[in-house]
Amino acid sequence: MRLRENDDVGEKEEVVENDVTLAQNQWCPVVNAGFSSPKRAVVVGYALTTKKIKSFLQPKLEGLARNKGILFVAIDHTRPLSDQGPFDIVLHKLSGKEWRQVLEDYRQSHPEVTVLDPPDAIQHLRNRQYMLQAVADMNLSDSYGIVGVPRQLVIKRDAFAIPELVNKAGLTLPLVAKPLVADGSAKSHALSLAYEQFSLQKLEPPLVLQEFVNHGGVLFKVYIVGDAIKVVRRFSLPDVSKWELSKDAGIYNFPRVSCAAASADDADLDPTIAELPPRPLLEKLAKELRWRLGLRLFNLDIIREYGTRDHFYVIDINYFPGYGKMPEYEHIFTDFLLSLGQGKYKKRSG
Numbered sequence: 001m002r003l004r005e006n007d008d009v010g011e012k013e014e015v016v017e018n019d020v021t022l023a024q025n026q027w028c029p030v031v032n033a034g035f036s037s038p039k040r041a042v043v044v045g046y047a048l049t050t051k052k053i054k055s056f057l058q059p060k061l062e063g064l065a066r067n068k069g070i071l072f073v074a075i076d077h078t079r080p081l082s083d084q085g086p087f088d089i090v091l092h093k094l095s096g097k098e099w100r101q102v103l104e105d106y107r108q109s110h111p112e113v114t115v116l117d118p119p120d121a122i123q124h125l126r127n128r129q130y131m132l133q134a135v136a137d138m139n140l141s142d143s144y145g146i147v148g149v150p151r152q153l154v155i156k157r158d159a160f161a162i163p164e165l166v167n168k169a170g171l172t173l174p175l176v177a178k179p180l181v182a183d184g185s186a187k188s189h190a191l192s193l194a195y196e197q198f199s200l201q202k203l204e205p206p207l208v209l210q211e212f213v214n215h216g217g218v219l220f221k222v223y224i225v226g227d228a229i230k231v232v233r234r235f236s237l238p239d240v241s242k243w244e245l246s247k248d249a250g251i252y253n254f255p256r257v258s259c260a261a262a263s264a265d266d267a268d269l270d271p272t273i274a275e276l277p278p279r280p281l282l283e284k285l286a287k288e289l290r291w292r293l294g295l296r297l298f299n300l301d302i303i304r305e306y307g308t309r310d311h312f313y314v315i316d317i318n319y320f321p322g323y324g325k326m327p328e329y330e331h332i333f334t335d336f337l338l339s340l341g342q343g344k345y346k347k348r349s350g
């Protein structure tokens, strides 16, 4: 199945965020592991926003990493990347064309360094028109369930044409209106729910209109870190009944409904709604998406269609999400970084 689109629009570019911590590189390339011979540390250069440093690089992660021989070093993006390091791994979440080019050049000139993840692959997720395409292309259906994406329509401009375009596309109301660009800004998370066709004209393109799928008000956030998968439950938008649909006429902006504060892991829920998607299904989905997206660090928002046991929809994919809120993230992440480091040494000595 292909996702629908309207017409083309140039993507807005923005400059690299300038709130990177410009800490001095601290060097300690060799760690002592007990009485055995000293091992070389895995050096991870990071280029992250201040917000991300705070949520991700928590003391519990840095402490465990140090014990395991992993060293985090802040990248100074105002200096050439090749003058810094040497790094084994570069971890990054900054935006901007220039920064992407810096990373691309660095990948070319330093093939021995693992850049998490390739800028082009990340870029693909920044546009909701393409974000879910890989899931749609997979057509995943097996004895554990079916995984699809909601039908959606891309509106690049001309809000007045929306009712007719929605009608022509045969989309069913209510619709979730999502900004086309998903770049982590507050604006890109400003979503609304539309109950009625003619009020759709009030929306501000460019956006994606996605069919709202009733799912019992709970969603599953599936965190992926390399081969590791961790699933949590979060509260989500409540179901919309036929009666509500006939009664409500407007467009409703809604706040960040499924953020970490909306954890539903300890809630007393109807088991048919709360039951996690089958593990083998998630493993298959994650493995295939890692390959199709070319990413190792991302999460998926998945919902189970209300009244079904095994019909799932992926509604959102985020690059380098809030891992700091993922249970056991410090163990999962450090194991992942070590596995990358070790894989490389094997390759070098092999």
Ligand SMILES: Nc1ncnc2c1ncn2[C@@H]1O[C@H](COP(=O)(O)OP(=O)(O)OP(=O)(O)O)[C@@H](O)[C@H]1O
Pocket: 150, 176, 178, 182, 188, 189, 190, 191, 210, 211, 212, 213, 214, 215, 219, 235, 236, 237, 256, 257, 258, 301, 303, 315, 316, 318
């Ligand atoms: N098609 C849909 N059907 C039902 N609910 C939806 C749908 N799309 C989004 N939602 C609800 O809206 C919320 C926000 O949507 P979405 O995850 O796409 O936005 P986002 O801003 O990219 O979120 P994130 O903070 O995870 O990046 C979801 O958590 C879910 O509660």
Ligand SMILES: O=P(O)(O)O[C@H]1[C@H](O)[C@H](O)[C@H](OP(=O)(O)O)[C@@H](OP(=O)(O)O)[C@@H]1O
Pocket: 051, 052, 055, 056, 183, 184, 185, 258, 259, 260, 261, 318, 319, 320, 321, 322, 323, 324, 325
């Ligand atoms: O792409 P962005 O940076 O917007 O991704 C967000 C994500 O959408 C969630 O808002 C995360 O917060 P929680 O839902 O509370 O987990 C953010 O995590 P943070 O720890 O970095 O604030 C993601 O970055």
Ligand SMILES: [Mg+2]
Pocket: 258, 301, 316
């Ligand atoms: Mg989401």
Ligand SMILES: [Mg+2]
Pocket: 182, 316, 317, 318
């Ligand atoms: Mg998102």
